Amino acid sequence: MSVFARISNGFARELRFLARNPWDLALLTWLPLALCAIIAWQLSAGVIRDLPVALVDQERGALARDVAIRIEGAPGLRLAYHAQDMAEAERMARAGAVEAIVLIPREVTARAFEGRGQITLYVNAAHSAASSTIQRELAGIIGAANGRVAIEQMAAVLPPGTVRAAPLAASSAIAFNAPASQEQQLVSLLHPALLHLLFMLAVVSAFGRELRDASVAEWRPDLAAMAGKAAPYVLAFMVWGALATGYLAGLRGWTLAGGPALLMTGYLAMFVAYTGVALLLVGATRCMSQSLSLTGLYAGASFAFAGAIFPVDQASSFAKVWAEILPFTHFARLIALDWVSGAEASVAVAPLLPLAIIMLVTGVPGAWLFLRASRRPQDWGRR
């Protein structure tokens, strides 16, 4: 039999199995769709809006009313409560009814004339995404209120010529993601994070099942047949990768700064690298349930280690090494370079190299171990 015929035999054999087993088919059809859709739907607001804030007004003056109006006007905030005192506001924060408390103390307006006015913002730091949005919005609100106080009130009391603009002005901007939307950042990473885990579970199941059911005896695999067997999974998840990219880049308008070709090459390299790891786990344990448990351990926490949201640069050296041996980390780097910032192709291809290395280092011994197990009946049927 020619190589091509053996590949297509393996391919057709796997498709026949999937057609008979709806739950194995689910792992590459509706389960990725459902999980990706839930995440996409949840984060579809993109920019966080209307976070509830409580205002504790101890002064009862024009300043508090001004701040209240500005909070209502800020797109990220919503004035949910006028609390009587701090104790009541803190209760609301604990119960999750508000994400932050703005405290306007007594006599703050009088102190503002001396340049000592102080407004305190308490943010719920247990909710990180919400707290950073609130801090940014409120800094803007106080800055604007300051400008008004300076112009309207201080100019009236201070001698002429002394009211000048502050000596330093900075304008800051976020490059490549102007609205600082977390939708692009989170969804572009969460979709591949879900897909690679489901992909690895599917491939581990596909190969582990053959040893468990001793069906290798009848199949008698070689490298070409194994490639044919893995192909339906790689193809199906490439389609999901393309759809996830199309959803975010096309439907939601987060245009690919680089190009789709490099991103899809990255998806392919990532899936092939995870195929190598899957083979290594199945070949080493020769037990489907243990390989699946180890898959959960290896690929289940990738999102935390990829360093795309929270940096791993300061983490322990163990965490840094662990991050490097996860293909998802390199794929996340590719997303940052190719999708978000649109780096030159010569720079953006860099993450493909470690993916290729992981593929070889795990795939070669993995395939050898699996082929060896496929010829040793004592390795079959382990649960």
Next chain:
Amino acid sequence: MWAAFRAVFAAIFADRAAALLLLGAPLLYAVLYPSAYAGEIVEDVPVVVVDMDRTAASRDLIIRAGATQQSRIVASLASPAEAERWLASDRASAAILIPEGYGRAIAQGRSGQIVLTGSGAHLLRSSSALGGIGAALGSTAREAAFEQARAAGPAAPPAMQLVTRPLFNTREGYGAAVFPGVAFVIVHQSLLLGLALLAGTARERLGAPLSVTPAQFAGLGLAAAMIAMVQVCWFAGFVFWWQDYPRGAAPLWQVLAGGMLFVAATAALVLLLASLFRTRERPLQLGLGISLPLFFLSGLTWPAAATPAPVLWLARLFPTTPGLELMVGLNQMGGSLADYAAALFNLAVLAAVFGALAFWRWTSPRGLPALPVRAARDLSGSA
């Protein structure tokens, strides 16, 4: 009842995969997961400067910006275009641009303008770098104001100052913001996968739906709840202390009572789902992928205010959503049970409904009417 209770533990110790999931996973994840977040705060973000002014004032600003904890100056570049290339290729996460005329403007008593740009590829990293540089600018501005005052009299002091205080996660570490929630997803997944694997194995050996007496069902439920409660105590009592996360803010009996309700709802759902599996490996295949969506649905990182209402309702069907709200509230935010009445009610309803369904599934001899057909198909497929 006690025979069934003991039988669960005997089965766990006889099954390596189940023991790994139920006993090994909480131990491994207690080390593995926090190690990714061991950095806790963002430090030494690479920043590039473009100094087109080249005066004493601009050099002073650069030195101060480099001296902050959050940022590290990695290069001084000749043009903004070069800085953009550094950002695009991900070699720097933020850029400071000092245009020509900055020093002269300050010397003349006008505002010196600078431009700060963060990279959209890493929102958290770039915004903390910009925050650190902002603090450095504040001190530069004070000195510049002093210089200017010698010539033109004092500038207007900023009338009001915004002081931000973090509530609950007072060190604002990102591990402390994420792991206290993730721990309860780990408990949920460990119990679900471990017990469903055992139930699937038992059913596979029996070749028919499992059926137990009400007393035996109580024993199963008690065993499941005990395993989960030990895990809750392990995380909330030891791991949070060991990793030095905010913890134990509420009275102990309240944490235990809240934990028991979370455990009851989780055990009820796990028993219900466990009764559905017919193959040993199936729960691992289908269940491992839902961890990440479960965590995001809980609303700890993505606020409920920015989540579409149908997704919020869906999220309430899983014990992890009210469980995380309750346990993070009690452990980290110092709330009392009364603050989380809605979450407690949610958990109680889930425990009652899932518990009743699970009781019916386990104690009725035939199970669902459609089941024999599906069971036969599954057995023929996996054979």
